Amino acid sequence: MLELVKKNIHMNRWKGNATSQITLDDDFIVPDSMDDVEQIILSSGEITIDSVKNQAERVAVRGKMDFTILYRGTEGGLCTLGGSINFEEPINVPGLEEKDFVQISCELEDLNAGIINSRKSSVKAIITLQVKVETANDVEAAIEVDTKPASGDTPNVETLRKNVDVATIALRHKDTFRIKDSISLSGNKPNIDHILWSELKLRGVTTRPVDGKMMLDGDLMVFIIYQGEGENAPIQWIEESIPFSGEIEVSDVTEDMVPVVMVRLVHKDIEAKPDADGEMREADVDAVLELDMKLYKEEDMELLNDLYSTNRDLGLQTGEACFDKILTKNMSKCKIVEKITLDYADRILQICHSEGTVKIDETEVKEDGLHVEGVLEIKILYMTSDDTQPIQCAVEDIPFHFLIEAPGINQDTICQLNSSLEQLSAVMMGGGSIEVKATISLDLLALQPVCEQIITGVTDSPMDFNNLQKLPGIVGYIVQPGDSLWKIAKKFHTTVDTIMTTNGLTDSIVKPGDRLILVKEVS
Structure with missing residues (x-):
């Protein structure tokens, strides 16, 4: 009898995607301790996804948008107003199953901060949520045939193999990388009274897998607007670039893997602090990067494409x-x-x-x-x-x-x-x-x-020898379009090696019109 040696191939197949756009709109009262709003200068927003749940053919996404507004008050100074708007959005994904892997990406399409009156501001935003769905797919494919004696016969088996390049997801991994540094004011800048506005942005981030680690480097761009110390001190700003590099331990990573890594800032904090002389001339920077890693591994897999026997019916x-x-x-x-x-x-x-x-x-x-x-x-x-x-x-x-x-x-x-x-x-x-x-x-x-x-x-x-005897022992054959030596050998109950030896061929490639002598094999 024959037994197939099989290999389980684990893959993640793309199942589909869906996009949803939501509008956030809310009004915010300016605290009594802050100046009236005269003009809005800057506004920024950050989206945080708190939870993602697979439900019956839909994904429930819950999150919030944190916003910050820099405005000029009626008294001429700059003030900062902050707040949050929560959201919960069901996104229909036909065919979604609970076991499927869901990846959510979000983008702040538009943020508009306006003035309702001197003590009230409006915040409107458009957020795009994109859902990408992958599903696990396991396939068992034959890679070899094992022949064992049956009824006194040992099957003479001819096999045709095919090489397939397969990209499988070797691993998924999420991790964080922390950046802590400090910035000192240049000599011509006044001391910091308080920080009015701060921005942290990533630039030129690259990732590279090595054995057991994910290497990371890039730049963290820091921008600060602050109120100078002292009466009638002007508004000041600082802009610095903090280079960073490091590694994250990922035990199963190898250098030959192909990475798809999403890097984003999930925490950022800037705080003024005194220097060695006790003067407020430094700013502590604390940032946390989240790395959502998906790594593919390429494998050259040899699969059984066809087989037949010269002494058994398969x-x-x-x-x-x-x-x-x-x-x-x-x-x-x-x-x-x-x-x-x-x-x-x-x-x-x-x-x-x-x-x-x-x-x-x-x-x-x-x-x-x-x-x-x-x-x-x-x-x-x-x-x-x-x-x-x-x-x-x-x-x-x-x-x-x-x-x-x-x-x-x-x-x-x-x-x-x-x-x-x-x-x-x-x-x-x-x-x-x-x-x-x-x-x-x-x-x-x-x-x-x-x-x-x-x-x-x-x-x-067992082979039907009556049918076998009907085939001619020797035949002349003209190669037809679409033929290969494998197809010819299988049809005429012989082998590729026998055809090549009989016809003195050094190459298994044949073309239409070639003439061959075919000899039937009987075991």
């Missing part, structure tokens, strides 16, 4: 298995150089700070790769010559498009794209214009689904 049970193979892993850089002109540009004395957010609007698969279109939303904070409005902020959208090369890409390709801002600068030019230079990182992992016929079972029985 019955094959077949099925279809669909695998993912890595089509390309491409880290591209999109460079932007754009000149913009702001309203009242002639009043700008100095640019204090610029920060940007990358927003992908559309991706389209074409013959030459993945076409990406999006905008770089840039905020520019600047000093003006107007004493009543010394600090102003402008928001501009700079569109961009880029081609990520991906040979072989098609409509079935599964594209996992991560975008981030690597570099950004805004410099005053002549004529009241500002030159913006930016570098956007576009990290693409493209997976190509491939479906192959596999052998799932086999039965064998």
